[in-house]
Amino acid sequence: MYKSIEWDRGGFVRLLDQRLLPQETKYIEYRDVPALAAAITDMVVRGAPAIGVTAACGLALAAVTSTATDLTSLLEDIDSAERILRAARPTAVNLFWALDEVRARLSECADGTVQKVREHLISIAKDMAEDDGRINRQIGQNALALLPDPVTFIHHCNTGGLATVEYGTALGIIRAAHESGRKVFVYVSETRPRLQGARLTAWELKELGIPHTVIVDGATGHFMKNAKIDACVVGCDRVARNGDTANKIGTYNLAVMAKAHDIPFYVAAPTSTIDLETTSGAGIEIENRNPQEVSHVNGICVVPEGTSTENPAFDITPGELVTRFVTEKGIARAPYLETLPGLCAGKTEDWVQQTQDVADRIRKRGFEYVLQNNGGYLSQICSTAEIFALLYTKILQLGESQAPRIPIPFPGTPGAGNADFINGGAYNGPSGPDYDKFIFSPAHYALALYVALIEAGRMDPAGLEAFNKDGSTVELIGAEHSPGIETTTGSLAQALSQAGGIALGRRLKKESGRVWVMMSDGEFQEGQTWEAVSALAFHKLDNVCVIADCNGQQCDGPMKSVMNIEPLRARLDSFGARAYDVDGHDLEAMYALAALEPDGRPLFILARTDPTKGVEALRDRAPLLHYLRFQSDGERQKFERAYEELYGA
Amino acid sequence: MTLKIVQRPHVENFISWAKDKPEIVVLSADLTNSCEVGRWRDTYPGRFFSMGMAEQNMIGFAGGLAREGFEPFIHTFAVFIYRRAYDQLAMSVAYPNLRVRLVGFLPGIVTPGGVTHQAIEDIAVMRAMPNMTILETGDATDVESVLDVAHGVDGPVYIRMLRGEMPRLFAKQDAMQFNRARVLSQGSDVTIFTAGITTEEALRAVPALQRSGVSVTHLHISTLKPFSDPQILDAIRNAKHGVVTMENHIVTGGLGSAVAELMAQQGCGKPLARLGLQDTYAHGASKAYLLREYGLDASALISAVEKIVGSSLDIGEADIDEARAEDAGSAAKAEAL
Numbered sequence: 001m002y003k004s005i006e007w008d009r010g011g012f013v014r015l016l017d018q019r020l021l022p023q024e025t026k027y028i029e030y031r032d033v034p035a036l037a038a039a040i041t042d043m044v045v046r047g048a049p050a051i052g053v054t055a056a057c058g059l060a061l062a063a064v065t066s067t068a069t070d071l072t073s074l075l076e077d078i079d080s081a082e083r084i085l086r087a088a089r090p091t092a093v094n095l096f097w098a099l100d101e102v103r104a105r106l107s108e109c110a111d112g113t114v115q116k117v118r119e120h121l122i123s124i125a126k127d128m129a130e131d132d133g134r135i136n137r138q139i140g141q142n143a144l145a146l147l148p149d150p151v152t153f154i155h156h157c158n159t160g161g162l163a164t165v166e167y168g169t170a171l172g173i174i175r176a177a178h179e180s181g182r183k184v185f186v187y188v189s190e191t192r193p194r195l196q197g198a199r200l201t202a203w204e205l206k207e208l209g210i211p212h213t214v215i216v217d218g219a220t221g222h223f224m225k226n227a228k229i230d231a232c233v234v235g236c237d238r239v240a241r242n243g244d245t246a247n248k249i250g251t252y253n254l255a256v257m258a259k260a261h262d263i264p265f266y267v268a269a270p271t272s273t274i275d276l277e278t279t280s281g282a283g284i285e286i287e288n289r290n291p292q293e294v295s296h297v298n299g300i301c302v303v304p305e306g307t308s309t310e311n312p313a314f315d316i317t318p319g320e321l322v323t324r325f326v327t328e329k330g331i332a333r334a335p336y337l338e339t340l341p342g343l344c345a346g347k348t349e350d351w352v353q354q355t356q357d358v359a360d361r362i363r364k365r366g367f368e369y370v371l372q373n374n375g376g377y378l379s380q381i382c383s384t385a386e387i388f389a390l391l392y393t394k395i396l397q398l399g400e401s402q403a404p405r406i407p408i409p410f411p412g413t414p415g416a417g418n419a420d421f422i423n424g425g426a427y428n429g430p431s432g433p434d435y436d437k438f439i440f441s442p443a444h445y446a447l448a449l450y451v452a453l454i455e456a457g458r459m460d461p462a463g464l465e466a467f468n469k470d471g472s473t474v475e476l477i478g479a480e481h482s483p484g485i486e487t488t489t490g491s492l493a494q495a496l497s498q499a500g501g502i503a504l505g506r507r508l509k510k511e512s513g514r515v516w517v518m519m520s521d522g523e524f525q526e527g528q529t530w531e532a533v534s535a536l537a538f539h540k541l542d543n544v545c546v547i548a549d550c551n552g553q554q555c556d557g558p559m560k561s562v563m564n565i566e567p568l569r570a571r572l573d574s575f576g577a578r579a580y581d582v583d584g585h586d587l588e589a590m591y592a593l594a595a596l597e598p599d600g601r602p603l604f605i606l607a608r609t610d611p612t613k614g615v616e617a618l619r620d621r622a623p624l625l626h627y628l629r630f631q632s633d634g635e636r637q638k639f640e641r642a643y644e645e646l647y648g649a
Numbered sequence: 650m651t652l653k654i655v656q657r658p659h660v661e662n663f664i665s666w667a668k669d670k671p672e673i674v675v676l677s678a679d680l681t682n683s684c685e686v687g688r689w690r691d692t693y694p695g696r697f698f699s700m701g702m703a704e705q706n707m708i709g710f711a712g713g714l715a716r717e718g719f720e721p722f723i724h725t726f727a728v729f730i731y732r733r734a735y736d737q738l739a740m741s742v743a744y745p746n747l748r749v750r751l752v753g754f755l756p757g758i759v760t761p762g763g764v765t766h767q768a769i770e771d772i773a774v775m776r777a778m779p780n781m782t783i784l785e786t787g788d789a790t791d792v793e794s795v796l797d798v799a800h801g802v803d804g805p806v807y808i809r810m811l812r813g814e815m816p817r818l819f820a821k822q823d824a825m826q827f828n829r830a831r832v833l834s835q836g837s838d839v840t841i842f843t844a845g846i847t848t849e850e851a852l853r854a855v856p857a858l859q860r861s862g863v864s865v866t867h868l869h870i871s872t873l874k875p876f877s878d879p880q881i882l883d884a885i886r887n888a889k890h891g892v893v894t895m896e897n898h899i900v901t902g903g904l905g906s907a908v909a910e911l912m913a914q915q916g917c918g919k920p921l922a923r924l925g926l927q928d929t930y931a932h933g934a935s936k937a938y939l940l941r942e943y944g945l946d947a948s949a950l951i952s953a954v955e956k957i958v959g960s961s962l963d964i965g966e967a968d969i970d971e972a973r974a975e976d977a978g979s980a981a982k983a984e985a986l
Contacts, residue, residue: 414746415780416803480745487712488740497706498741501713501721504698508674509717528737531706539698 004050004162007125011064013057015045018162022203033062033081040088047163048237048273049132052094055085056128059102060121074114090285091246091314093238093275129165135270136167138328140176145582145589150183151230154220157191157248158200159235169268170233178210186212187223193293217250224261232258232265239274243319243336244281249312255321264323271327271344281316289313330588333595351394355587359389361455363614364647371643379611379618379625381448383551386585387607388452395594396516397436399429405460407473407483425486427458433511437502440485441495442520446478453484493526500532503541514543521550524565537576542598551611557623572604584609617642652816652973655789659685662793664692672720676700676707684724684754685812704729708737715747727753727768731775739778746780746804756809756845757897763933769926773902775807776874783874785809787848789817791871794824809845816849828872830880836864839954840888844870844904847895847945853970854947858954861962876907885912891920891957895950900925922953
């Protein structure tokens with residue numbers, strides 16, 4: 001496989017000459033800093049991440065070629081090399097970021113010997129090159145949550161292994177989609193004037209065996225209108241704090257066009273390209289390159305002599321046109337002034353860790369309970385721990401619980417004259433125009449819900465002692481007298497219709513709160529579900545949001561062996577719903593979908609989950625995962641050991 | 650007997666009744682004009698929701714709307730309410746005791762639509778559903794006043810509704826009352842309970858019976874669940890020879906069963922004749938034809954009374970008031986589905 005940059009053990013830098021691709025694959029060796037800086041300026045190497053790593057190699061090269069014998073002289077040589085490298089190109093922030101990063105890490109051995117500093121600089125450059133590949137792969141993985149299957153992209157410029165050290169950023173997303181088994185097709189915009197799309201991206205896609213076609217920059221609107229494009233993906237040279245994005249000229253046009261066609265516009269951004277010091281795009285210098293790049297094609301002047309041409313290499317896409325930034329640390333959504341600093345601070349937003357903690361505790365408490373109870377609905381807890389944690393800590397806008405912390409005994413069924421009855425929805429807080437409603441559909445997940453209520457602080461842990469006990473409301477398959485359950489849905493597939501009625505009522509009352517429905521995938525086998533989807537779409541009830549635990553399991557075994565419902569997303573889309581597939585254990589990716597602005601269609605988040613997540617011992621029971629009933633003492637002990645391994649005795 | 654005939658009373662009555670009740674909404678499953686709410690829809694377009702041919706979902710939507718403080722009046726044929734969406738009715742509406750009004754048209758054999766359209770066991774099914782109230786209309790006054798009765802019930806209500814052309818048997822101001830039968834005759838020999846369209850048939854027969862010297866108590870039942878009106882038990886106790894029920898429904902689970910249960914529970918040991926569909930489906934034909942075929946008309950009632958009193962009353966067809974012929978040119982034709 002090709003590599004754009006390599007530090008050779010012989011003490012020099014090797015670059016793939018990208019100006020010659022695709023006709024010629026030629027590597028050039030650089031043995032001094034001015035030549036290497038010129039290679040950046042002349043675009044032998046280009047692409048923000050690649051330039052950054054090249055600059056880091058440049059400092060290593062400065063140290064190796066320096067004749068200094070004392071540390072002070074060596075550092076002076078490094079300083080002067082840095083000045084040369086900094087002037088090579090103005091727009092991409094990675095160049096400056098990389099140089100700053102090297103300087104910062106150099107201070108770690110400020111009192112070292114000349115030899116030590118040399119070795120240290122080389123290892124930093126190598127680390128950065130390695131990090132680059134790792135970061136890019138992570139960006140690709142993170143983006144998968146946003147991508148359907150099959151998926152058709154428009155991609156601008158070149159953001160692949162050539163623009164980076166390896167794998168690529170936006171092209172890395174395409175690669176990750178391809179490697180995930182999705183059916184991928186890419187429209188490659190040629191990217192005038194230097195044709196990085198036509199020359200480099202097409203070359204890389206060909207090498208990778210990913211189907212694609214090259215179109216002229218001016219054709220992108222045509223294809224957005226007439227082909228089914230799922231996403232625009234681009235890289236970036238610098239992102240300002242507010243999300244304004246400097247990238248290859250033409251990116252802005254593409255973003256406006258994507259907005260006009262309601263196509264998501266994703267920017268792949270290693271956090272090293274996010275420049276929090278620059279508050280908006282106005283602060284980003286745009287490199288103007290030689291006008292001859294525009295006026296001349298293959299050395300032939302294509303404009304009348306004397307015609308003026310301009311050649312800005314980059315443009316600024318306003319942050320509001322960017323649907324998501326995909327970074328190695330997670331996915332950022334607007335408002336970027338808040339979310340980008342959080343991502344860059346190294347921590348994904350605090351809520352992610354906190355919510356994951358809640359999910360982990362749900363799984364632990366559920367597992368513990370199932371062991372105590374000698375069996376139970378464990379796989380449902382494994383698959384939905386993140387879903388419930390996310391609903392109760394991040395998505396649902398709920399007030400304080402209005403119910404007793406320890407559930408009351410069964411008060412009789414609802415009916416005229418039963419004043420003792422408490423609806424289980426009281427655990428989800430009071431009703432109010434701005435509060436969300438939570439409608440829980442798969443009543444067999446009751447244990448998971450009860451455990452989630454405990455971990456969300458809405459029910460006392462002691463409440464679980466009444467689970468499945470005579471005379472209790474904490475029933476095995478709950479109904480609307482059970483904690484957290486607002487509607488009676490145990491025969492499955494009835495919640496969505498009821499939620500539709502609630503949502504319609506709320507719309508008539510002009511309430512802003514939404515109606516969230518948690519469903520299981522088996523419910524999509526019922527005809528009523530599809531009646532409901534039709535009605536939600538027909539009546540444009542976009543205040544209904546569904547998060548479905550698609551664990552692929554049902555009572556008789558794997559759904560595919562019982563009654564297939566796939567392709568679920570396409571089915572829902574064809575009914576007029578707005579459906580997305582997402583990793584049901586990825587909190588940020590699920591939240592990104594939950595935060596989508598309503599657009600007139602009911603939202604379906606298809607959380608693809610693993611029913612054995614976190615409890616690998618369950619896998620031995622596949623394909624029968626619906627209810628865990630220990631078949632022998634040996635099996636029971638195996639699960640006890642698994643629990644101890646996970647959580648201690 | 651000269652009957653005042655009324656055309657489509659529900660149409661205008663429901664519109665004026667709902668005028669100052671913004672919580673009233675209507676859900677329809679593609680039978681809007683058939684259920685006489687086309688003009689209602691045009692009058693209150695923001696309160697009318699077309700749900701398509703998808704009754705299970707419609708029931709769920711109604712439950713959700715009721716939870717939000719609305720009072721949905723589902724309008725469709727009765728069969729599509731209780732047969733097609735029974736689980737939804739039980740779980741999404743009845744268990745939570747929601748204020749949903751299930752206005753079921755084409756009860757029993759009033760339609761030539763045949764087995765698919767004739768709701769013949771709806772009362773039996775609905776009586777078995779906890780929290781459900783069951784009302785039945787027998788004339789234009791019932792059709793007009795059933796709305797107030799349903800509106801006053803804190804829970805789901807199933808209404809056996811009439812449409813199109815119908816008689817006004819009871820004075821307009823003599824409104825239907827919840828759980829209170831209308832006493833149409835009082836006597837001591839035989840007690841007759843009728844409901845819905847069978848009351849009109851009984852009214853043809855009762856004068857002839859009386860002329861023959863049979864003293865008749867006749868009650869028109871409009872609340873089938875609950876079934877605790879003390880007038881009913883009194884009427885049973887006062888019947889010297891026995892009791893006859895006549896219902897536009899199978900005899901199991903409906904009015905006849907309700908009376909039988911009451912008699913058994915109260916130890917009223919006397920004969921009971923139950924007229925109605927005898928464990929059979931009906932088929933597509935005119936109402937008059939089917940009433941006669943299945944023994945639901947005035948002659949059948951007279952025969953039943955004869956058996957109860959143990960003697961032939963010698964009443965011929967000529968002695969019975971003439972049956973009302975429906976106007977075949979009426980805008981409310983029975984065959985309009």
